[in-house]
Amino acid sequence: MKIVLVIDQFDDANNGTTISARRFASALKAHGNEVRVIATGKPADYKYAVRQMRFFPIVEHLITSQGMRLAIPNKHVFEKAAAWADVVHFMMPSPLAIMGLRHVEKIGIPHTAAFHCQPENITFTLHMGNSRRINDFVYGKFRDTFFNRFTHIHCPSNMIANQLREHGYTAQLHVISNGISPEYAYGKRSKEEWMEGFFNILMVGRYAGEKRQDVLIEAAAKCCHAREIQVILPGKGPLEKKYRRLAEKLPNPVIMGFYEPARLIEILHMADLYVHTSDAEIEAMSCMEAFACGLVPVIA
Template identity: 50%
Template sequence: QQLSNSATQQLSNSATQQLKKILLVIDQYDGENNGTTMTARRLAEGLRNIGYEVKIVSTGKDAPDKFVVAPLAMPAFARNIISAQGMVIAGTDKATLRKAIEWADLVHFLMPFFLSNAGVKIARELNVPHTAAFHVQPQNITYSLGMGTAKLPNLFLYNFMRNHFFKYFRRIHCPSRFIARQLEEHGYTAQTYIISNGVAPQFRYTKTEKPAELQDRLIILMIGRLSKEKRQDLLIEAAKHSRYANRIQLIFAGKGPLKEQYIKQGRQLPHQPIFTFCTQEELITIISYSDLYVHTADAEIEAIACIEAFSCGLVPVIANSSQSATPQFALDERSLFEAGNAQALAEKIDYWFENPEERTAQGLRYAEYGKEFNHAHCVKQMVRMFEDEMQAPFYSTHSTR
């Protein structure tokens, strides 16, 4: 039966009014140790700031706004591998999921693992509107297994996630146009909403003096998990080849399984790299006194850290990888280098150090560009996606698909 235009509008208006309680489902919500967790925490805060009631289903500590589930039981070696990546995988506590989903007007799933897989089935059973985000790129998994550049394993994972999880959604949040195209190319049929994860207002143009012990050094910053697909090894190699090697100080903000390997590799440099894992305020301070930002990742869905850095006026140099969204942020070719090529990266680093006035001017341009990724605006775009799902007529037919 078809709805008349007036009836459809009436249903839409009613559905919009019902969107008051939003449930976020994510394996790990506590702490600030990975990008997806930070995205969820900022989304929750942003939604609350504009009047929505938000609760979370996740592992970790009890909290008034949280339904706590236990981590997935797994062998110690597997748990250690996942923990080294800064992640926890949640188990499938169906009783807790049901209680949480019964509370919600809409459920938004941020990860495609066991917890979310069980949750979407309950949401469908209860006819609760639900959306998903695509934050887990197959390469995040395959690089850890030494198969990051192999086509078949990545194709398998795209297809597996589509057939076992994402097929249950009509709307998927994609943090970049790149990943939206990837979903389309891999047969995903849901409507994609290209919305940046956004940057907090604290990330704005700011410059401060370097610490006394670093006054005479050229500081290159990279932010991100210390894992294979991020390619921090490439930056260490490029620093060695730079004409400014004797002055370069690398700072890596992040943690991960390859830290010890990178410490060992960094001993080849005149100044050994600094490894830190810090708060947002501390990170902004480091950005403010750094000279250049480098992003070497071969695979990336968005790289919010890169946006945060250039929003503060730090010129980026980005790997031009076909499996990364980050090259889209380069304002011109001076901020791009051939992915995987340490010598090409060294040449771009040398260019920016040899042209400090251009670097200063370009930093101002990047800071202005960064304003386009205002987090509050991105949250409003997310709400529009949620409302679109709420307004879909005859929602119950979706659950029997």
């Protein structure tokens, strides 16, 4: 089967949706399918390239710091992709996808969708993540402008499938885990020098409002064993400076920064405890990766 994935960003694996899309494409190809993507970036044999949207610097930083880019809709690219494809699969309800959906509906190509972008991922960035009214509004917008025009939707977890049912989504929902890479497997390593003598607590995720790394920082600071605790926060995102300032109250400097998978796995194999503080997750892949590596997780 010839399958086109529509996702604004595919090349840089720095957010959960892109990581899921890349693994999905690899698995589909391993099962004998042909896969191409419509995404930003340089043209490639597997990609129909579209231009990236540009915004005012503050907005641009807010979007890219979340590990995302948005694409400019391009009708001609969709015409070319649709002429090749047997089915088009949409990864998120972006302007690119909304325009593309109108095109594939018009010419009658089979199309499916996935629900990877939880409204809270947007509303927490705008400091309104705890407002049920605002989140319900975004669920409704997603539903009416995009998802209720599909007959089949992939949901990575039962939780998000239940949310869609509660919010009036009418498609048939298919709950299939995004899964994790096989390289995240049980293992133990001797601690490196910078970890020795400490109880090393890890939380992996973007430095974004819904991930709530601040909870772990505050808890470690208040703990009677604070001097024995080393907080490690692999990731990147718009709240890095805020969290570094907050972590100044810790007896031991917080460890922050982005790690490639191979290095992250080494750290997972050396740490003592994983704490997942996030307030909003469709499926917490970083937590799954941690307990697959043998860490006990404490989950919000």
